Amino acid sequence: MRIALTDLPEVRCWYFDDSGNRLVQVQRDRFVINWRKVTGAETYPRYPDLRDRLEREWTRFCEFLRNEGLERPKVNQCEVLYVNNIEYGKGWSGYGDLDQVIAALATPKAQNKFLPAPERMSMNVIYPLGESAGRLYVTFNPVVRARDGKEVLQMTLTARGAPKSASDDEVFAWLDLGRKWVVRGFADFTTDTMHKVWGKQ
Numbered sequence: 298m299r300i301a302l303t304d305l306p307e308v309r310c311w312y313f314d315d316s317g318n319r320l321v322q323v324q325r326d327r328f329v330i331n332w333r334k335v336t337g338a339e340t341y342p343r344y345p346d347l348r349d350r351l352e353r354e355w356t357r358f359c360e361f362l363r364n365e366g367l368e369r370p371k372v373n374q375c376e377v378l379y380v381n382n383i384e385y386g387k388g389w390s391g392y393g394d395l396d397q398v399i400a401a402l403a404t405p406k407a408q409n410k411f412l413p414a415p416e417r418m419s420m421n422v423i424y425p426l427g428e429s430a431g432r433l434y435v436t437f438n439p440v441v442r443a444r445d446g447k448e449v450l451q452m453t454l455t456a457r458g459a460p461k462s463a464s465d466d467e468v469f470a471w472l473d474l475g476r477k478w479v480v481r482g483f484a485d486f487t488t489d490t491m492h493k494v495w496g497k498q
Contacts, residue, residue, distance in 0.1 A: 321354050337444055344476050372463045377456045377475035382449040388494035392418045400488045426478055431458015433478045454479045
């Protein structure tokens with residue numbers, strides 16, 4: 298395989314494993330390890346497994362570039378992204394019950410004297426990670442799940458920022474920090490009631 302830099306439209310390459318759950322995405326400006334549910338019956342992999350896979354694939358990619366006489370990429374930004382589809386009827390039944398899901402919301406039923414329960418709601422919240430390490434972006438949006446056509450509330454947490462340097466050690470240290478913010482942010486942002494519904498430890 299040859300890589301050439303041109304003014305042609307950007308190329309995005311996806312490399313799937315046999316299951317179709319795991320993929321490596323390579324673009325001019327990014328290198329991504331993804332995991333996705335295909336059938337809905339798959340077990341979600343834990344961060345250490347995904348981190349190890351990223352480290353292996355990144356090493357292979359950099360070796361390929363070196364063997365082809367191409368420059369090693371200089372990492373200037375990292376991202377850890379977590380997507381959770383929250384199904385209706387499991388701890389809540391509609392947008393008027395979002396206080397049962399999102400800890401930051403006051404109970405709409407107690408406050409609204411005129412407005413009915415909302416029909417739909419979207420939310421975008423941004424938190425600084427501290428020490429200029431980046432930001433945590435939290436979004437809630439109603440979406441239709443591709444695998445079964447079911448409408449769900451999609452919660453996305455994205456930790457994004459710059460590592461202290463482009464060295465692999467600093468890049469993976471930042472990813473560990475980003476993962477910590479995603480996990481702890483999810484726990485803080487969602488309610489204890491929903492944690493029990495989900496069986497969260």
